[in-house]
Structures are given as C-alpha cells and as structure tokens.
Amino acid sequence: MKVNQVSLTISAVAESQYPATGYPEVAFVGRSNVGKSSLLNRLIDRKSLARTSSVPGKTQTLNFYNVEEELYFVDVPGYGYAKVSKSDRAKFAAMIEAYLTSRKQLRGVVQLVDARHEPSADDVSMYQYLKYFHLPVLVVATKIDKTSRAKQNAVIKMVKKGLDLNQTDHLVLFSATTGEGKDAVWQWLEATAEIGGEK
Numbered sequence: 001m002k003v004n005q006v007s008l009t010i011s012a013v014a015e016s017q018y019p020a021t022g023y024p025e026v027a028f029v030g031r032s033n034v035g036k037s038s039l040l041n042r043l044i045d046r047k048s049l050a051r052t053s054s055v056p057g058k059t060q061t062l063n064f065y066n067v068e069e070e071l072y073f074v075d076v077p078g079y080g081y082a083k084v085s086k087s088d089r090a091k092f093a094a095m096i097e098a099y100l101t102s103r104k105q106l107r108g109v110v111q112l113v114d115a116r117h118e119p120s121a122d123d124v125s126m127y128q129y130l131k132y133f134h135l136p137v138l139v140v141a142t143k144i145d146k147t148s149r150a151k152q153n154a155v156i157k158m159v160k161k162g163l164d165l166n167q168t169d170h171l172v173l174f175s176a177t178t179g180e181g182k183d184a185v186w187q188w189l190e191a192t193a194e195i196g197g198e199k
C-alpha cells in the first residue's frame with residue numbers, strides 16, 4: 001500500500017481517548033528498542049513520524065496513527081524495559097491488557113522480535129498471551145540486515161521454535177534499514193484488516 005496520508009490521532013492513556021471512528025486497527029508490540037518505531041516509519045515511508053530513539057522505553061502511551069482514513073496502527077509501549085518503575089509498568093500492563101482484550105476494532109497484532117537473538121521470556125509470554133485471546137499475529141524478525149543471508153534459515157527456525165509459532169501465524173524477516181520484508185508485512189496488514197489498496 002502506498003501511504004499518502006498518515007497522522008498521529010492521539011497518544012492515549014485511557015480508553016475514553018481511543019478513536020471512535022471504527023476503522024480496523026492493528027497493534028504493534030515488542031520489547032523496548034527492538035525497532036518498532038523504525039518498522040512503523042518504514043511501512044509508511046516517513047523518516048520520523050513515529051519517533052525513534054536510542055533511549056529505550058520512551059513510548060509510554062498507546063499511539064493511534066490514522067493511515068489513509070482506512071486503518072489505525074496502534075503503537076503499544078515496549079515491554080521488558082528494566083528502568084520503568086514497577087507501578088508504571090503495572091499501569092501500562094493494565095492499559096495494554098484492556099486494549100488487547102476488549103477492543104472490537106482490533107484485527108490483529110504485529111509482534112516484533114530481534115532476528116539476532118532467541119526470543120526472550122517476555123517475547124514468549126507476549127506471544128502466548130496474544131494466542132490465548134485468539135488474536136492473529138504476524139511475527140516480524142527485525143534488524144535482519146545484521147544477519148548474513150546464509151544464516152536466515154537458522155533465524156526462521158530459531159524464532160519459530162523459540163515462540164512455538166502457531167501454524168496459522170506468519171513470520172516475516174524484516175529490515176528497516178533496507179526495506180526487506182516491507183511488502184510482506186503490508187500484505188498481511190491488508191489481508192488482516194480487510195482493506196484494499198494498490199502496491
């Protein structure tokens with residue numbers, strides 16, 4: 001999908017602030033610093049709409065991006081960042097849980113993992129959690145540019161095994177640096193959100 005129009009509708013801290021438009025939504029989750037902002041920017045061909053930073057754990061709201069008046073990308077706070085206080089972490093966890101479990105417009109979740117490492121315990125818990133609620137998941141193994149081509153099959157095996165990936169969920173190798181995997185992610189997004197669009 002070629003994205004011409006995208007804007008941050010709201011950085012929400014409470015359910016009452018979520019958009020009421022009813023467009024389909026896809027949430028993006030992953031551990032802090034995994035490359036979520038970079039993925040979002042690459043998907044919408046922007047340099048810095050979703051802020052990227054070298055300071056992990058910065059995103060602490062649910063950010064709703066309106067894409068082409070067709071769907072929302074929902075950027076979920078990164079998990080597993082040790083320096084977030086316990087009470088803040090519990091607050092975010094409650095907000096994320098409420099969103100993931102009761103949002104009617106939510107069609108699926110893109111879960112990012114780092115292609116260079118085995119999925120962490122947090123990654124595994126998140127995936128199991130999403131499956132428990134029967135949410136369709138696209139796993140994106142990002143920063144694949146940092147892995148040699150020869151090792152890509154090993155990455156696929158490692159991620160599938162580490163997460164115990166369900167038969168119906170897909171895995172895409174992705175790089176925000178080179179754009180590899182972008183079309184495959186869009187294909188999944190369009191199919192999952194049931195939106196059309198030219199490539």
Ligand SMILES: Nc1nc2c(ncn2[C@@H]2O[C@H](COP(=O)(O)OP(=O)(O)OP(=O)(O)O)[C@@H](O)[C@H]2O)c(=O)[nH]1
Binds near residue numbers: 030059077
């Ligand atoms: N080589 C390479 N670096 C990447 C890629 N994606 C992200 N990075 C780098 O990884 C770091 C973290 O990326 P972000 O996109 O800010 O990560 P984030 O998950 O949004 O981080 P939080 O804001 O903490 O949630 C930055 O230095 C990025 O430049 C990629 O595909 N390849």
